[in-house]
Amino acid sequence: MSFFATFVSNYKYSALLGDYFSxxxxxxxxxxxxxxxxxxxxxPLSRIDIPHTDDVGNAxxxxxxxxxxxxxxxxxxxxxxDGGCSTCKTSISSxxxxxxxxxxxxxxxxxxxxxxxxxxxxxxxKTRNGRYALSDTVxxxxxxxxxxxxxxxxxxxxxxxKSDQNEPLFNVLRVASKEDIEKLKDNRDQExxxxxxxxxxxxxxxxxxxxxxxxxQFDRSRLSIYFSAPQRVDFRELVKDxxxxxxxxxxxxxxxxxxxxxxxxxxxxxxxxxxCSSFLNEFDQITLDHAKAQQLPPNIxxxxxxxxRLKCCLLYEIDNYVTALKNYxxxxxxxxxxxxxxRMIKIDIFSDTVTVIAESNGAFLTVTLEExxxxxxxxxxxxxxxxxxx
Numbered sequence: 001m002s003f004f005a006t007f008v009s010n011y012k013y014s015a016l017l018g019d020y021f022s023x024x025x026x027x028x029x030x031x032x033x034x035x036x037x038x039x040x041x042x043x044p045l046s047r048i049d050i051p052h053t054d055d056v057g058n059a060x061x062x063x064x065x066x067x068x069x070x071x072x073x074x075x076x077x078x079x080x081x082d083g084g085c086s087t088c089k090t091s092i093s094s095x096x097x098x099x100x101x102x103x104x105x106x107x108x109x110x111x112x113x114x115x116x117x118x119x120x121x122x123x124x125x126k127t128r129n130g131r132y133a134l135s136d137t138v139x140x141x142x143x144x145x146x147x148x149x150x151x152x153x154x155x156x157x158x159x160x161x162k163s164d165q166n167e168p169l170f171n172v173l174r175v176a177s178k179e180d181i182e183k184l185k186d187n188r189d190q191e192x193x194x195x196x197x198x199x200x201x202x203x204x205x206x207x208x209x210x211x212x213x214x215x216x217q218f219d220r221s222r223l224s225i226y227f228s229a230p231q232r233v234d235f236r237e238l239v240k241d242x243x244x245x246x247x248x249x250x251x252x253x254x255x256x257x258x259x260x261x262x263x264x265x266x267x268x269x270x271x272x273x274x275x276c277s278s279f280l281n282e283f284d285q286i287t288l289d290h291a292k293a294q295q296l297p298p299n300i301x302x303x304x305x306x307x308x309r310l311k312c313c314l315l316y317e318i319d320n321y322v323t324a325l326k327n328y329x330x331x332x333x334x335x336x337x338x339x340x341x342x343r344m345i346k347i348d349i350f351s352d353t354v355t356v357i358a359e360s361n362g363a364f365l366t367v368t369l370e371e372x373x374x375x376x377x378x379x380x381x382x383x384x385x386x387x388x389x390x
Contacts, residue, residue: 062330
């Protein structure tokens, strides 16, 4: 590259950096306005925040269940559980590690979090001189022999995840060698064959169960078979048959539908990998109240995921809707417009508009949030509660 071309390239890069920093400065001037909105909430495009002293109320209180409006946590996995879960603690620790007490004992000298197949996680102790990094494949102790997994958290993050668990009982032994990794790969390949063989044994035994997955412990001292079934299954004879075939300790574990989808994996209707098999650590209860709060039709077939249960993503944007709907009167409120009296039938939080239907001629009209707040300030909005009391 010539000197002139290099100069022009560096000049353009410097200009882009200048634009970036100027945008950052202008953004900082607006930060004070955004402090009142929770992180991740949908800020109204009109950015109007008029305190209302009337009794009209808001759409969030009228249409969203109180359990959703008063959630203790904004986590996408645990919702409002006391103490949160490993998913939200991981996200908090990655963003707020500078707020953690520095004078506390160094947890990074003692604990690591290890992930196994299907995102099964467990805390382990490590020796004082042991040095491990994220994504290292390690050999660890287990209740029966040794197992192999991948380190997913170290240091302060691992200590934060450990706070809601019992003291780890087992140690990290060493970093996996090339021979260990080859053996682990061979175990994973054989697990696919085992699933097919167990399915044949289940079919021949006439058991009402669906074999989902198999998992070898690293040293093959234990073989875990995961299955789903509509009811309890008497699999004692099956366990004896599997023990004779594989000459190891056999564990059959019945799992729910969501855990089944997590182990099988797949692509969701959004075109991405299933949340449960990619990043979710725990499951929260999801009801039709979540769909109702987001103004979704109660179509179970559309709202259900690969597991047949309501989609976990119904929980992700619930806080955005709660925050945004607080800026609007409840549905079925009446608005006094120049065209006459009209009833509010729809709220669009993405365009900051509402749709009303005129009483005089049945025409559909669109009112912006800015116009709605002006009408409300003038006392030209009646809530459904006011109408029922008259």
